[in-house]
Amino acid sequence: MAHDATHDHHDDHHGAPKNFFVRWCMSTNHKDIGTLYLVFSLLMFFIGGSFAMVIRAELFKPGLQLVQPYFFNEMTTMHALVMIFGAVMPAFVGLGNWMIPLMIGAPDMALPRMNNLSFWILPFAFALLLSTLFLPGGGPAGGWTMYPPLSLQGDSVAYLVFAVHLMGISSIMGAINIIATILNMRAPGMDLLKMPVFVWSWLITAFLLIAVMPVLAGAVTMLLTDKYFGTSFFNAAGGGDPVLFQHIFWFFGHPEVYIMILPAFGLVSEIIPTFARKPIFGYKAMVFAIASIAFLSFIVWAHHMFAVGLPLGGEIFFMYATMLIAVPTGVKVFNWVSTMWGGSMTFETPMLFAIAFVILFTIGGFSGLMLALAPADFQYHDTYFVVAHFHYVLVTGAIFAIIAATYYWLPKWTGHMYSETWGKIHFWNSVIWVNVLFFPQHFLGLAGMPRRIPDYNVAFANFNMISSIGGFLFGASQLIFVGVVLHCVFFSKKKAPDRVWEGAKGLEWTVPSPAPYHTFELPPVIHDDELAHGHIED
Amino acid sequence: MNQPSKAVIEETRRKGVRRTVTVFGAIAIAIFLLSLLQGLKYS
Numbered sequence: 411m412a413h414d415a416t417h418d419h420h421d422d423h424h425g426a427p428k429n430f431f432v433r434w435c436m437s438t439n440h441k442d443i444g445t446l447y448l449v450f451s452l453l454m455f456f457i458g459g460s461f462a463m464v465i466r467a468e469l470f471k472p473g474l475q476l477v478q479p480y481f482f483n484e485m486t487t488m489h490a491l492v493m494i495f496g497a498v499m500p501a502f503v504g505l506g507n508w509m510i511p512l513m514i515g516a517p518d519m520a521l522p523r524m525n526n527l528s529f530w531i532l533p534f535a536f537a538l539l540l541s542t543l544f545l546p547g548g549g550p551a552g553g554w555t556m557y558p559p560l561s562l563q564g565d566s567v568a569y570l571v572f573a574v575h576l577m578g579i580s581s582i583m584g585a586i587n588i589i590a591t592i593l594n595m596r597a598p599g600m601d602l603l604k605m606p607v608f609v610w611s612w613l614i615t616a617f618l619l620i621a622v623m624p625v626l627a628g629a630v631t632m633l634l635t636d637k638y639f640g641t642s643f644f645n646a647a648g649g650g651d652p653v654l655f656q657h658i659f660w661f662f663g664h665p666e667v668y669i670m671i672l673p674a675f676g677l678v679s680e681i682i683p684t685f686a687r688k689p690i691f692g693y694k695a696m697v698f699a700i701a702s703i704a705f706l707s708f709i710v711w712a713h714h715m716f717a718v719g720l721p722l723g724g725e726i727f728f729m730y731a732t733m734l735i736a737v738p739t740g741v742k743v744f745n746w747v748s749t750m751w752g753g754s755m756t757f758e759t760p761m762l763f764a765i766a767f768v769i770l771f772t773i774g775g776f777s778g779l780m781l782a783l784a785p786a787d788f789q790y791h792d793t794y795f796v797v798a799h800f801h802y803v804l805v806t807g808a809i810f811a812i813i814a815a816t817y818y819w820l821p822k823w824t825g826h827m828y829s830e831t832w833g834k835i836h837f838w839n840s841v842i843w844v845n846v847l848f849f850p851q852h853f854l855g856l857a858g859m860p861r862r863i864p865d866y867n868v869a870f871a872n873f874n875m876i877s878s879i880g881g882f883l884f885g886a887s888q889l890i891f892v893g894v895v896l897h898c899v900f901f902s903k904k905k906a907p908d909r910v911w912e913g914a915k916g917l918e919w920t921v922p923s924p925a926p927y928h929t930f931e932l933p934p935v936i937h938d939d940e941l942a943h944g945h946i947e948d
Numbered sequence: 949m950n951q952p953s954k955a956v957i958e959e960t961r962r963k964g965v966r967r968t969v970t971v972f973g974a975i976a977i978a979i980f981l982l983s984l985l986q987g988l989k990y991s
Contacts, residue, residue, distance in 0.1 A: 520961070520965040520968075521965065521969065582976050585972075586968070586969055586972045586973060586976070589968055589972055590964075590965045590968040590969055590972075593964065593968055594960075594961050594964035594965045594968060595961055595965075598952070598957075620972050620975060620976050620979075621975075621979060623976070624976050624977070624979040624980035624983060625979060625980075625983045627980050627983075628979075628980050628981075628982075628983025628984045628986075628987065629983065629987075631984065632984065632987045641991075642991060643987045643988075643991040644991070649991065650991040651990065651991060654987065654990050654991060658983060658986070658987065932954060933957060
């Protein structure tokens with residue numbers, strides 16, 4: 411095998427530190443930090459998920475059942491903040507940490523100590539954020555968008571702002587680290603247009619992060635000074651403008667949506683070719699489509715604000731700019747389908763989740779197109795249709811891709827195979843219940859049910875009950891995922907080969923399973939036929 | 949293919965990483981300050 415001659419097998423001559431504290435708290439190893447991110451993300455996924463269960467339990471029937479309205483608002487706010495900043499983003503950073511150096515033939519991330527700091531900021535940030543639930547005045551309840559003046563009414567603004575600042579600092583440091591790694595640490599011969607699509611997607615995502623996280627930091631800093639230092643950035647009584655906050659926030663917020671989906675595109679672009687046993691269809695088109703989506707994400711922010719009273723010209727511009735995103739996104743969807751077309755496909759768990767991603771993310775994309783139509787948005791705005799839309803994009807999109815990637819690389823990380831049977835049980839439960847959970851919310855939204863309310867008209871009762879049942883069962887299904895992962899890590903007896911999947915290509919499959927603590931300390935000699943995209947002509 | 953020595957590769961990487969961090973760190977700080985300036989301008 412090519413790698414026997416070219417990749418040194420003395421990689422694990424010094425292994426992981428034996429001391430638990432030293433290994434996990436002071437680690438500068440990209441694999442350990444990747445694991446920390448992934449474990450943290452899973453924990454946050456269940457904390458954010460438990461908030462969602464409270465929401466769905468309250469909405470199971472009309473009327474106030476379980477919680478007070480203020481607590482309900484806290485749950486909607488915290489669910490979003492925890493899932494976005496605590497679950498989805500750290501999961502992608504964890505996958506990037508683990509896989510980017512392995513995929514480009516680098517020994518580690520470019521800035522290993524900063525990598526450690528980026529991670530360890532997060533538990534403190536979320537401890538701060540979650541602690542607000544136990545404050546006498548309660549936690550943030552004005553929605554994750556933090557629109558003033560509503561968001562300034564609570565007593566937890568300082569905690570929220572400081573937590574967001576910490577998350578932002580962590581994200582910016584992580585992004586700089588990823589850019590520095592990809593631009594400077596690639597093995598000789600790993601040209602930019604030979605890099606895996608996942609690496610490309612992360613490079614572009616990191617640019618987005620650096621461009622927009624400081625804007626969020628600026629917005630929340632102004633919130634803080636409005637609340638505690640007497641400024642009037644967003645206070646109309648003092649000459650400020652609350653709508654200014656919405657513009658600044660969504661200038662961050664819309665690219666943020668793509669920060670949460672572009673790495674998912676990259677992951678799916680790794681998985682589908684492997685199980686279709688074909689190179690990705692249109693590699694360069696896939697890369698340029700990701701870059702195009704990233705560019706367009708900067709000029710569409712006001713589609714979140716159609717109902718705020720924008721000038722007509724502005725509404726038309728943002729409507730058409732938003733619809734334009736369908737073009738590169740369509741390129742990607744058609745290329746994934748074309749990759750599968752005529753392939754020798756098998757349907758292991760990662761592939762099942764990847765195919766579900768393609769289908770269900772596309773549903774989320776189409777409902778996004780509906781929301782992009784300014785006149786239609788006046789009907790849909792702030793209804794459950796929006797909730798259904800972004801959950802199709804983020805749950806069956808981002809989270810399904812993260813789960814798919816976990817199954818895909820778990821044998822490489824642990825050296826053991828997971829249970830394919832239980833993986834498939836997890837998949838079918840997830841894919842059925844997630845649709846029971848979110849599909850009826852389209853109908854609720856079209857019928858006019860507003861989002862972020864703890865009580866509703868009895869006309870909405872049936873679909874809400876169905877949605878809640880789907881929610882409970884989808885939540886319970888994720889316990890199967892935890893079981894499969896724990897079994898694989900601690901109990902699985904089935905050894906994983908180096909190249910875990912028959913159709914897998916790329917440098918990560920040339921190292922042993924489990925991946926040694928140190929890899930590619932000497933840059934590997936790259937043979938194009940080892941790479942998924944080594945002979946790209948298109 | 950002749951590969952450069954490990955020391956050369958490491959030194960090249962170190963210089964590149966330092967340059968990348970300086971450039972992107974400066975961009976991040978500049979965007980933060982610019983967003984505050986925009987707030988001051990329009991409020």
